[in-house]
Amino acid sequence: MEQSSLLLFLRRMFRRKLVLVAFVVLCAIMLMALLAPWIAPHEPTTIRVVRRLKPPSELNWLGTDEFGRDILSRIVYGARASLGIGLAVVLVSMTVGTLFGLMAGYFRSLDGIIMRVVDALMALPDILLAIFLVAVLGASAFNVVLALSIVYTPRVIRVVRASTLVIRELPFVEAARALGVSTRRILSVHILLNVASPVLVQATFIFAYAVLAEAGLSFLGAGVPPELPTWGTMIASGQQYADQAFWVVLFPGLAIVLAALSLQVVGDGLRDMLDPKLRKAL
Amino acid sequence: MSASPLLVVEGLTKHFGRTPHLVRAVEDVGFHVAPGEVLGLVGESGSGKSTIGRLVLRLIDPTSGTIRFAGEDISKRPERQLKALRRNAQMVFQDPYASLNPRLRVRDIIGEALDAHRLAGGARRTERIGELLETVGLPATHMTRFPHEFSGGQRQRIGIARALAVEPKLIIADEPVSALDVSVQAQVLNLMQDLRQRFGLTMLFISHDLDVVELMCDRIAVLYLGRIMEIGSTDDVVSRPRHPYTRALLAASPKADPDAPKIRRMLTGDIPSPMAPPSGCVFRTRCPMATEECARSIPQLRSAGEDHQFACHYDMAHGERPAAA
Amino acid sequence: MNMDTPSLLSIQDLEVRFRTEDGEVTPVRGVTLSVSPGETVALVGESGSGKSVTSLATMGLLPRPAGRVSGGKILFRQRSGQTVDLATLPLPDLRRLRGAEIAMVFQEPMTSLNPVLTVGEQIAESVRLHMGLGHASALKRAAEMLDLVEIPNARRRVHEYPHQMSGGMRQRVMIALAMSCNPSLLIADEPTTALDVTIQAQILVLIQRLQREIGMGVLFITHNLGVVAEIADRVTVMYAGQVVETGSVGELFRTPRHPYTSALLNCLPARARRGEDGRRVVQSIPGSIGKVGNGCAFAPRCGQATDSCQAGSVLLETEMDRSVRCLRWREILA
Structure with a gap:
């Protein structure tokens, strides 16, 4: 995109103040994750039993957990794992989903098989399917990414397939076929470029779902091992102390809500912005 | 008519879907187009005119029938063996907005045609794209723009440039001006006439507008519900129509002349669905002179003079009138 | 302008403005035209001429709050003999006029009809609203209206839904809906543009017949000069938001x-x-x-x-x- 159209894009996108706020929050969280070692006031894993379950104070702004670890520092570091897992899920499900979605939408012969599998996967509740997959695969960060990608890929396939079905019938695709343009190029240029917007919108939503789902899995003990601080594991291990030290679960909980909410709002803004333009452009 | 035809279509039939939702889009259509000739396909919705264009280009597969292009039957060839057709036959589309990929620059839209047949590379490619743009009356410098930066008429020019890029022999123009304003329509029609003469193009010109077809075409085929009702030289079909549908179509087209007779005779009823075409003659449900015979048997094309045929059981010109029903 | 029959509709120096992202635009800036009772005036123009915006403004259907009439008058003579300015008339009064005295037919009848109601119910609703008829007599009137617009088997077809009908039939239903309250002005915005030629001919003849019978004025918006020559008494040509010429159809074409x-x-x-x-x-x-x-x-x-x-x-x-x-x-x- 050229400079001017990028500016126009941003101006439209942030016409709604809430979207701008959400975007700023999201950037702040990302920055926090990236710069964790420099931002975090304490080592996230340093155990100080004498200071266990201390309420928020000048020394520990958000209090300490049952091992006396600084909660703020753990949230800052937790962002790395939580957002990292979310981002990995987005990348995997976008790539695989786009590929299968294009094939299902363009090649009628593959549509039946792909969509039956998609329907089957989507018939199961997200979190149950994820728990089942992690239980089978074993609990590790890699397997959580794998499981959540399997859960969310079908959504991408659906979106991409639906757009592909529309775009493949448009005259510019017919024109390309009449010119003898290879099917590979039709898919990778003509169709892919035009499904990019809905996929991008879907990506932000899946990012949000994945952050939530990772927390849910960790909370249920089916997520990453507890040594690795993620927002989900913090709540999971802190829940038994919640009645005496609410900050142990409240602050990681807030972090999850804030991240998921801002992603959703940004996704909404992106969708509102891209939809009418896409309709006009096609 | 002396040269052997560039395109010969025989018994062309296309059905979409399956019973009970079988759509009989094209039924047993045959025609030929000589090199350098422009054949118009006229009809209303459901006539199958656009489907025929797509069948000839093998963008969709025929149910039956043959399509001979430059002497070779291409109706059953797999896509891999259609390189020659893709090089020699191109299409110009109706919708100037949807026919250009909104995400590509003009350079890439036209360049793609050159790439697909390895016609020009490197600096020659850019030069050729510029030439093509100038051929259709656009400045070469516009090649770096996106489609949304052009008006409807300009986009249609870009679509024509894309079709010309492979130096085709045959162009199928599917309602190329019906989405354009009258003043812009005239520009594009004149451009197409110029290009036809300059490159000796053969054309299949699809339109619902009789005036446009009369202007552009040497011969006209009038279609109704997937079948040819009448075919012949433009002059014969427009001035001496023999099929009742052709007459009705001519009478129903409003003339931009307040002194011309107003629409008086007109067809009653709706165009039947191609899912349930009438038995016998497909036009009989709206035909003012239909008889029981028309419901029983399908009228075949019969001669009404040199290169003029029509498909009706009754020839009014020769006093063949059905007994008053 | 014909001086002895005072106009039914008289638009004087109309100006319409739209707020857009890139500032304000003026798609209509100088439209003057009139329609007398029993007369068909064609408003002709290409895209961007402002003809559709003019018709929307006349019907009070400019998208709010982006669009507004920023100058001029749209005078309409009511049945009571009183003349009102549609541009400044309060919305409730305008709504009462629309359908009762001013009727509209659009290009795409599918989107103007409610898909979940039968066509009979839709006509009956309008009749009830404007003529104060009861349910049964309103439905009977609906069947009569379908008969009037030459829909075959009107009795049976009042119970059909819009999607069960062809484009031509739906446009007839739209016309029946428009006619149901004996309007004195019909605004027809490209009513035949989406139709096939043979169906267009039917609709044009129908509109002409109804106009003769009811004696209403018709403002016919179109881009098709053939249709203009066919149907209009007078023609107003627009270009880039302005009226550039008005005249009787014969003089203007000749x-x-x-x-x-x-x-x-x-x-x-x-x-x-x-x-x-x-x-x-x-x-x-x-x-x-x-x-x-x-x-x-x-x-x-x-x-x-x-x-x-x-x-x-x-x-x-x-x-x-x-x-x-x-x-x-x-x-x-x-």
Whole structure:
């Protein structure tokens, strides 16, 4: 995109103040994750039993957990794992989903098989399917990414397939076929470029779902091992102390809500912005 | 008519879907187009005119029938063996907005045609794209723009440039001006006439507008519900129509002349669905002179003079009138 | 303008503005036209001429709050004899007029009909609202209306849904809906554009018949000059938001005064002339409706334009029942 159209894009996108706020929050969280070692006031894993379950104070702004670890520092570091897992899920499900979605939408012969599998996967509740997959695969960060990608890929396939079905019938695709343009190029240029917007919108939503789902899995003990601080594991291990030290679960909980909410709002803004333009452009 | 035809279509039939939702889009259509000739396909919705264009280009597969292009039957060839057709036959589309990929620059839209047949590379490619743009009356410098930066008429020019890029022999123009304003329509029609003469193009010109077809075409085929009702030289079909549908179509087209007779005779009823075409003659449900015979048997094309045929059981010109029903 | 029959609708120097992301635009800036009872006036123009915005403004259907009438009057003479300005009429009063005295037919009947109600229910609803009929008699009236617009088996078809009908039939239903309250003005915005030629002919004949029977005035918005010649008594031609010429259909087609009108008529394929090489060629107008400058909006595309045309705004000059917005029409015609 050229400079001017990028500016126009941003101006439209942030016409709604809430979207701008959400975007700023999201950037702040990302920055926090990236710069964790420099931002975090304490080592996230340093155990100080004498200071266990201390309420928020000048020394520990958000209090300490049952091992006396600084909660703020753990949230800052937790962002790395939580957002990292979310981002990995987005990348995997976008790539695989786009590929299968294009094939299902363009090649009628593959549509039946792909969509039956998609329907089957989507018939199961997200979190149950994820728990089942992690239980089978074993609990590790890699397997959580794998499981959540399997859960969310079908959504991408659906979106991409639906757009592909529309775009493949448009005259510019017919024109390309009449010119003898290879099917590979039709898919990778003509169709892919035009499904990019809905996929991008879907990506932000899946990012949000994945952050939530990772927390849910960790909370249920089916997520990453507890040594690795993620927002989900913090709540999971802190829940038994919640009645005496609410900050142990409240602050990681807030972090999850804030991240998921801002992603959703940004996704909404992106969708509102891209939809009418896409309709006009096609 | 002396040269052997560039395109010969025989018994062309296309059905979409399956019973009970079988759509009989094209039924047993045959025609030929000589090199350098422009054949118009006229009809209303459901006539199958656009489907025929797509069948000839093998963008969709025929149910039956043959399509001979430059002497070779291409109706059953797999896509891999259609390189020659893709090089020699191109299409110009109706919708100037949807026919250009909104995400590509003009350079890439036209360049793609050159790439697909390895016609020009490197600096020659850019030069050729510029030439093509100038051929259709656009400045070469516009090649770096996106489609949304052009008006409807300009986009249609870009679509024509894309079709010309492979130096085709045959162009199928599917309602190329019906989405354009009258003043812009005239520009594009004149451009197409110029290009036809300059490159000796053969054309299949699809339109619902009789005036446009009369202007552009040497011969006209009038279609109704997937079948040819009448075919012949433009002059014969427009001035001496023999099929009742052709007459009705001519009478129903409003003339931009307040002194011309107003629409008086007109067809009653709706165009039947191609899912349930009438038995016998497909036009009989709206035909003012239909008889029981028309419901029983399908009228075949019969001669009404040199290169003029029509498909009706009754020839009014020769006093063949059905007994008053 | 015909002086002895006072107009039913009289639009005077209408100006409409729209707020957009890139600032304010003025798609209509100088529309003057009138419709008398029993008369059909065609409003003709290409895309960007402002003809549709004019019709929307007349019906009070400009998208709010982006669009507004920023100047001029839209005077409508009610049955009571009282004249109101539709541009400033409060919305509730305007709603009461629409459907009761002013009826509308649009291009796409599918989107103007409610898909979940039968066509009979929709007509009956309008009849009940405006004529105060009971349920049973309203439904009976609906069947009569379908009969009036020549829908076969009207009794049976009142119970059909819009999607069960063809485009032509739906447009007939729209017309029946419009006619159900005996309007004195019908605004028809491209009512036949989406239809096939043979169906278009039916609808045109139907509108003409109803007009004769009811004696209503018709404002017929279209881009199709053939349709204009077929249906109109008088024609108003628009270009770039302005009326450039008005006249009776015969005079306007035979001796157009504005260069745009004559250029537009010459663009018609039916008026193609044989060139030196024997080919039939249509005239065309170079370029497209562009940015509107100071002077005559058509000047940049006009073969007859001089420097004076670009200098300042050109007024609509009215003489008898013809108007033209051109500085040089007398010279050009001579």
